[in-house]
Amino acid sequence: MSSFWERLLGRSNLRGTGQQAKDRLQFVLLHDRLNMSPERMEAMKQEILAVISKYVSVDEQKVDIALQRRDSASLLIAEVPFLTTIHKDDDEVDENREQQQAEDEVEAPPPTKKSRRKKASPAEDANEMPEDDA
Amino acid sequence: MTGKVVTITSGKGGVGKTTTTANLGVALARLGQKVVLIDADIGLRNLDIVLGLENRIVYDLVDVVEGRAKLRTALIKHKSFPDLYLLPAAQTRDKTAVSPQDMIQLCNQLRPEFDFILIDCPAGIERGFRNAVAPADEVLIVTNPEVSAVRDADRIIGLLEAERKGPGRLVLNRIKPDMVRKGEMLAPDDVTDILGIKILGIVPEDENVVPSSNSGIPITLNDNSRAGKAFHNIARRLMGERVPFMSLEESGGFFKRLGRIFSGGGG
Numbered sequence: 001m002s003s004f005w006e007r008l009l010g011r012s013n014l015r016g017t018g019q020q021a022k023d024r025l026q027f028v029l030l031h032d033r034l035n036m037s038p039e040r041m042e043a044m045k046q047e048i049l050a051v052i053s054k055y056v057s058v059d060e061q062k063v064d065i066a067l068q069r070r071d072s073a074s075l076l077i078a079e080v081p082f083l084t085t086i087h088k089d090d091d092e093v094d095e096n097r098e099q100q101q102a103e104d105e106v107e108a109p110p111p112t113k114k115s116r117r118k119k120a121s122p123a124e125d126a127n128e129m130p131e132d133d134a
Numbered sequence: 135m136t137g138k139v140v141t142i143t144s145g146k147g148g149v150g151k152t153t154t155t156a157n158l159g160v161a162l163a164r165l166g167q168k169v170v171l172i173d174a175d176i177g178l179r180n181l182d183i184v185l186g187l188e189n190r191i192v193y194d195l196v197d198v199v200e201g202r203a204k205l206r207t208a209l210i211k212h213k214s215f216p217d218l219y220l221l222p223a224a225q226t227r228d229k230t231a232v233s234p235q236d237m238i239q240l241c242n243q244l245r246p247e248f249d250f251i252l253i254d255c256p257a258g259i260e261r262g263f264r265n266a267v268a269p270a271d272e273v274l275i276v277t278n279p280e281v282s283a284v285r286d287a288d289r290i291i292g293l294l295e296a297e298r299k300g301p302g303r304l305v306l307n308r309i310k311p312d313m314v315r316k317g318e319m320l321a322p323d324d325v326t327d328i329l330g331i332k333i334l335g336i337v338p339e340d341e342n343v344v345p346s347s348n349s350g351i352p353i354t355l356n357d358n359s360r361a362g363k364a365f366h367n368i369a370r371r372l373m374g375e376r377v378p379f380m381s382l383e384e385s386g387g388f389f390k391r392l393g394r395i396f397s398g399g400g401g
Contacts, residue, residue, distance in 0.1 A: 016316060016317035016318040017317075017318050018313075018314070018317045018318055018319050018320050018321065018324065019317065021279075021280075021281050021319075021320050021324075022320060022324045022327075022328065024281060025281055025284055025285060025320075025328050026328060028285060029285065029288050029328065032285070032288065032289065032292075033288070033292065072330065
């Protein structure tokens, strides 16, 4: 028997393995209901990618095609990042992009910042602390 | 009278189909209904022992279907409830001894004499399932708040829809309120969310269930048992009554709970 307070407060907001069970079930039932086994899903994904790749270059490593449930509907959600976001024929934009890349290289922080800290010039320190300029 | 055929199914075994069938039968009989229980689990007969009627079997379902016994003679009357009958399964045959058409004919014979015809469906989705579901006016799906049982229940719901017997109503068995509160067990809301069907009843885990099947006295006869009370409530809901869910069964919000506590805590 539960106490008055337990009954009053009901289920706590702690989300333990019960939530995991729900999430995992929702995933597996989505596939069960559509008779979409992981193998079928993979075959469909490859076919979709083949079609898209005829028109644009796709970054296949980052593609995410999955079934999802939204409200009570089942959806196929596809996230397909392109390799080149800017059209190559557009010279002006291309120039800007090259310039941007160059700037990125200049401003990119050294990968091992702490070890190189001692060598940092006063100018670089100022860049890292914009509040000094104010 | 025109009896209603209710099939109790689950997909997965061991979730409490037979316990549910036995208890709903007894609870309905106590409520003044004339009830017959059919054990459709041919080869794995069990409803007789849960009801304490295992010593009275002379003829079984297959004897009736194959014409060796009249339906009337095969029915076993319960010791304590003269309006409760059992048609036991055959133990030495298999599910193919009966066809879905046989079950429909059998139930049509029983309908004029009974208020409720409850069919205990075997586990699985094969012939035994199709036999048990064929004559059903309504299907109850028994499940536990566990991933395997819920997944199988979903499969059953899909098959029921394909057979135009869906969607059925859910009986959530063996829920542990403490674990639900800690977030370590699927809550009734979660299960109905996932399965998308209406819930007919929630039966809490109760350590009196095993002793009751040990002795062949269904738990709904134990007035101190919460599971027994839950089965009684489900029987009333089957008869069309509106019965609020018990406080431990509840899954509503804060104010709903508060309301129930101050109005005497449901039942």
